[in-house]
Amino acid sequence: MKTSPLAPANFPKLPVIDGVTFATAEAGVKYSDRADVMLALLAPGTAVAGVFTKSATRSANVLDCQAKLGNITQGPAAILVSSGNSNAFTGGRGVEAVKENAKAVAKATGVPQERVFTASTGVIGEPLPYDKIIAQLDGLTAMQSPAGIEDAARAIMTTDTFAKGAGVEVVIGDKPVKIVGIAKGSGMIAPDMATMLVYIFTDALCDQESLQLHLSELTETSFNCITVDSDTSTSDTLMLCATGASGINVADDANFLAGLNTVMLDLAHQVVRDGEGATKFVTINVTGADNDSDAKTIGLSIANSPLVKTAIAGQDPNWGRIVMAVGKSGAKADRDKLTIRFGDILVAEKGWVAPSYTEEAGANYMTQENIDINVDLGIGDGKATIWTCDLTHGYITINADYRS
């Protein structure tokens, strides 16, 4: 698979987070000649938060993580992720696979089983050969390294075309706190649907409840505002672990939240930049809606419209399709108060094309790699920003192939 034209030049240099170590191995779940399993260990005192897919058909791993996070307290933790098989829609055997993996991690690492979190990503409906993963656990435990995060990012890839990482250092009082994260997704893997998995680590000290609150809140305006093709995975998982190793209590610190938001947005954007077949990175800013929820609905309606996405792929400044997508969203809109801009170019206003707009200016704008679509509803203060990519022949080629 060719690297996405929208990929960053390199995997970023990420700072080491005290209290978290990584190791990867080639278990041969589905892929060969590459690492496909990753084990991360978190120091005692770690707070863990998580956000998961709302799918009614979510995987056994997701259900297990959700149950374990239900009444967790701070302490050591382990994260085991395997790629190639999603362990979704595998009935009782899926539940068994999760249990056996967690039990084996507990045995190899000493982390209590109820603090072992697993995720699997890849093909749906095939039994996970968990014995292959378990066979690697002693090695994975022995090889733990604080510097292994880039390898971890690679091990969780399916048909991602590049490994995704992001990190920041924020200063709280006069002391540094580090936040790093990795992600995979979100196209579909060639044979099947993929999964978005995101793991973020920080050496900040944070109580369990605040950590979960911050993660849930920031998810709404980052990962929940991206879309490649409107299809939701059965395994989407986002976890945030705060080891507390810095000794700096962040609770509601604004710098920490800003840093966390930066990492989350960076990873979310990288997922869009690796959208299947993507050639354009599209930012949709909706303002002036009746409320924020309406703004998000309108933004997603534009972002998920096959007509808008194909127009962008064709470098066609087809603003009529944006009008259409606003209209069909179900959110409050008044045709005659709608304003549409491509970047700074005023395209349409007062129910019609702007007198100053020229098709040439629009067409020229659309040749860029980064496209900003700015829509103002003119009826309230609601706003939202959504990120997406275009819909190209590449998407069809990747997803219309028979599973190999």
Place this chain on the structure above:
Amino acid sequence: MKTSPLAPANFPKLPVIDGVTFATAEAGVKYSDRADVMLALLAPGTAVAGVFTKSATRSANVLDCQAKLGNITQGPAAILVSSGNSNAFTGGRGVEAVKENAKAVAKATGVPQERVFTASTGVIGEPLPYDKIIAQLDGLTAMQSPAGIEDAARAIMTTDTFAKGAGVEVVIGDKPVKIVGIAKGSGMIAPDMATMLVYIFTDALCDQESLQLHLSELTETSFNCITVDSDTSTSDTLMLCATGASGINVADDANFLAGLNTVMLDLAHQVVRDGEGATKFVTINVTGADNDSDAKTIGLSIANSPLVKTAIAGQDPNWGRIVMAVGKSGAKADRDKLTIRFGDILVAEKGWVAPSYTEEAGANYMTQENIDINVDLGIGDGKATIWTCDLTHGYITINADYRS
């Protein structure tokens, strides 16, 4: 444009409906060398019902039709349809175009202006050159013919690859009542989004209120159950005219409703069969849902999923993507009670692939032109049927081209 591989062999032989006549002309709105305007005239005593797009950015024509139907009584009527330009998002000039056209039709035909219904289909955001249409009205009035319905079906096409018509004769008491209809859509036209326009005519006698009630009700399970690409036009219009010429009062007659339903379903299916780039006609039967509304939500979630649609295009029996689409729909579902069949082939049940299922059987089934996906939720009595087509390179090619 090549005719869709899913097109019927011929335009059907449709019976003449007493009380309705047609004429078409080449106005040159956008296309040349083809008819692009259609005028239908309805006899005094005609009842008219209509159903329209719910888009918040709907066209001036749609708003005008809705206003006129608000308190209409039986009487003569006229329908003027032009293709090539949708007159949508054209501000005050759009409203003016509708008024001027209706006024001119009234003048040419003697039908009161408040009983003249117009529709336009084609490119968005460009002023409709209504003078070109008005110039044809005397000719269109003079040339009215009861046999002109096939020409009418052709005149309203945009990038449809075939003209769409359907008709039935039902017996009420021992007397025949005829119902015929034409439709256009619903892909997108090459330059822009298309519109679904449907006009149905019958010589039945029916009061205004019953006619509207029946049309609205049957729309829910026919036109509102089809989708090509989840994008909703700003101009969708469906009108039903009962001339009363047969003298047979149908009110709530079951045969009449069955016949009307047949015509509506036939036209709806033809619209899907002309879906842009379509190579498969897909029927999604959802049963056992919590309620009918949930069943429809699940059916549409499957039908609109790019992953499901590309899998079908690739003849891939990728049932995992169906599980995903059920899960993301938001409707009530229990992974472990879900049953999926391709036609009669049991694919998945009890939260996992069925023991009897073979990938070969599934792959073989998917090579057919007509695909039935049967999903049973196992939790209630709700049911719905949705029709759609696959998502292919053809769709991208058609819609990612720069507007010419």
